[in-house]
Amino acid sequence: MPRLPSSPRLSLDRRTLLRGALGAGLGAGLGAGIGALPAGAAEPGRVSFKSNPFTLGIASGDPAPDGFVLWTRLAPEPLKARGGMSAQPVDVTIEIADDPAMTRIVRTATETARLELAHSVHAEIEGLAPGRDYFYRFRAGDAESPVGRARTLPAPGDALAQIRFAAAGCQRWEDGYYTAWRAIADDQLDFVFHYGDYIYEYAHTDVTGRDKQPAPRTMPADFPACFTLTDYRRRYALYKTDADLQAAHASCPLLPSFDDHEVANNWAADSDPKHTPADAFLFRRAMALQAWYEHMPVRRAQLPHGPDVRAYRGFRYGSLIDVAVLDTRQYRSRQPCGDGFLAGCAEADAEGRSMLGAAQEQWLTERLAQSRATWQVLAQQVMFAQFDWRGFPFVKETNAPVVDLDTWNGATAGRERVLAMLQAASIANPVVLTGDLHRALALEIRRDWRDPASPCVGVEFLSTSISSIGDGPATEADRATMLRNNPHLKFFSDKRGYTRHVVTPKQWQADYRTVDSTATPGQPVRTAQTLRVEAGRPGLISG
Numbered sequence: 001m002p003r004l005p006s007s008p009r010l011s012l013d014r015r016t017l018l019r020g021a022l023g024a025g026l027g028a029g030l031g032a033g034i035g036a037l038p039a040g041a042a043e044p045g046r047v048s049f050k051s052n053p054f055t056l057g058i059a060s061g062d063p064a065p066d067g068f069v070l071w072t073r074l075a076p077e078p079l080k081a082r083g084g085m086s087a088q089p090v091d092v093t094i095e096i097a098d099d100p101a102m103t104r105i106v107r108t109a110t111e112t113a114r115l116e117l118a119h120s121v122h123a124e125i126e127g128l129a130p131g132r133d134y135f136y137r138f139r140a141g142d143a144e145s146p147v148g149r150a151r152t153l154p155a156p157g158d159a160l161a162q163i164r165f166a167a168a169g170c171q172r173w174e175d176g177y178y179t180a181w182r183a184i185a186d187d188q189l190d191f192v193f194h195y196g197d198y199i200y201e202y203a204h205t206d207v208t209g210r211d212k213q214p215a216p217r218t219m220p221a222d223f224p225a226c227f228t229l230t231d232y233r234r235r236y237a238l239y240k241t242d243a244d245l246q247a248a249h250a251s252c253p254l255l256p257s258f259d260d261h262e263v264a265n266n267w268a269a270d271s272d273p274k275h276t277p278a279d280a281f282l283f284r285r286a287m288a289l290q291a292w293y294e295h296m297p298v299r300r301a302q303l304p305h306g307p308d309v310r311a312y313r314g315f316r317y318g319s320l321i322d323v324a325v326l327d328t329r330q331y332r333s334r335q336p337c338g339d340g341f342l343a344g345c346a347e348a349d350a351e352g353r354s355m356l357g358a359a360q361e362q363w364l365t366e367r368l369a370q371s372r373a374t375w376q377v378l379a380q381q382v383m384f385a386q387f388d389w390r391g392f393p394f395v396k397e398t399n400a401p402v403v404d405l406d407t408w409n410g411a412t413a414g415r416e417r418v419l420a421m422l423q424a425a426s427i428a429n430p431v432v433l434t435g436d437l438h439r440a441l442a443l444e445i446r447r448d449w450r451d452p453a454s455p456c457v458g459v460e461f462l463s464t465s466i467s468s469i470g471d472g473p474a475t476e477a478d479r480a481t482m483l484r485n486n487p488h489l490k491f492f493s494d495k496r497g498y499t500r501h502v503v504t505p506k507q508w509q510a511d512y513r514t515v516d517s518t519a520t521p522g523q524p525v526r527t528a529q530t531l532r533v534e535a536g537r538p539g540l541i542s543g
């Protein structure tokens with residue numbers, strides 16, 4: 001087994017060894033993110049697990065044309081502070097094969113899992129062929145993980161016939177079962193975009209939803225609101241024990257992002273709604289984002305530096321789709337007028353307000369200018385289009401439009417700059433992907449949202465929650481009110497589920513998938529509505 005030289009790209013104290021590079025050959029392996037144990041570092045010892053260390057499942061994510069990230073975390077006792085692990089570093093072997101039976105191994109690598117990062121593994125695999133499936137598993141001691149399916153990005157510029165993916169998020173544990181994740185696993189997709197609220201930071205509760213019914217399932221009673229690194233780690237660990245979630249992650253690569261509840265409800269940059277001093281809040285944010293990193297299949301480029309994570313990044317699916325994953329939390333202006341759903345907040349329209357911050361806006365401008373793909377996707381967290389919430393049950397009666405100030409409606413100048421970017425880059429087919437609201441909406445983005453004759457410049461597909469807010473007492477009256485007050489709204493549903501997107505060079509198809517009930521496991525999942533966009537003709541077509 002050769003000891004390979006250190007790679008300057010590896011800043012962590014970690015080791016990756018190549019062995020048995022059967023199909024690819026050693027030369028390809030040398031280009032495959034291979035590093036060596038730094039001189040003087042302790043040799044990870046052999047371990048023997050009394051119980052399965054892969055209780056949190058496995059995942060692939062952040063693909064490139066020649067590879068992807070493979071993730072797991074060793075946690076034989078997942079809800080314990082250290083996951084049942086000692087401080088000893090542990091070598092984890094990764095096998096990558098051509099076939100699901102793992103008979104044709106094309107690559108083997110070893111990563112060292114360390115307590116500093118909760119014994120998580122983030123193996124950046126390189127040197128593979130573009131646009132195809134690979135299968136993988138992990139070994140630690142004598143324990144072996146299940147087999148997962150990963151997929152490389154297509155070669156740059158490749159003409160693709162079709163890409164199928166899901167947009168999903170908002171999965172509060174107590175609110176219901178992850179039946180939608182099981183359906184996503186069954187779909188065998190190219191990837192999943194997670195728009196955030198992977199965890200909720202709230203304390204243990206016995207009740208759920210709008211009407212405070214008994215929760216379908218509860219967290220252990222010793223789960224307080226998350227403030228410390230241990231709190232956040234235990235929260236991810238609990239959520240990740242779910243078999244349906246594990247099945248979805250094992251089925252295809254994940255493109256993770258985060259929204260507010262990975263840290264704290266409605267946080268914005270260095271502030272939270274409780275007016276915690278910024279220096280104190282940033283310590284909480286640092287711990288929350290470290291736990292996010294430890295549990296997501298993301299690259300070392302996403303390793304936190306203090307409270308900061310570079311979470312905005314792009315993925316090109318040949319010449320068909322460009323996905324820009326955006327971060328609308330770390331750099332945004334604080335919510336205006338004290339946040340909430342309000343009518344008449346002039347501060348929301350102030351010049352200079354932003355959802356992305358200057359550096360991310362510049363990055364997006366350059367990315368859009370360079371892109372040649374048919375469809376340009378802004379994969380992000382909170383509603384982009386204008387929207388009037390008047391008449392919705394929790395909104396005070398008023399004659400003026402009511403806007404949600406935690407969304408782009410609280411920073412309209414930032415939205416105008418993004419619309420100007422799309423126009424300047426002559427983007428014919430912008431598609432905005434969103435979550436956050438625990439409802440499903442499909443919207444046309446219009447210059448004047450109240451005027452159906454105003455030019456449509458793009459579409460927004462807002463996914464409902466996997467489980468958050470539970471089944472609840474949705475009414476047809478709410479839906480009718482929303483449609484009446486928002487002529488650019490083409491679909492509204494109050495059920496749980498996800499959105500499945502099927503994209504070709506000629507059309508974008510969004511299937512709004514809904515779960516009959518999340519109160520019990522295994523309920524049917526169905527397509528409530530399909531909406532289409534024809535390439536070159538922004539606007540939504542039902543059915």
Ligand SMILES: [Fe+2]
Pocket residue numbers: 170171197261436437438465468
């Ligand atoms: Fe949420």
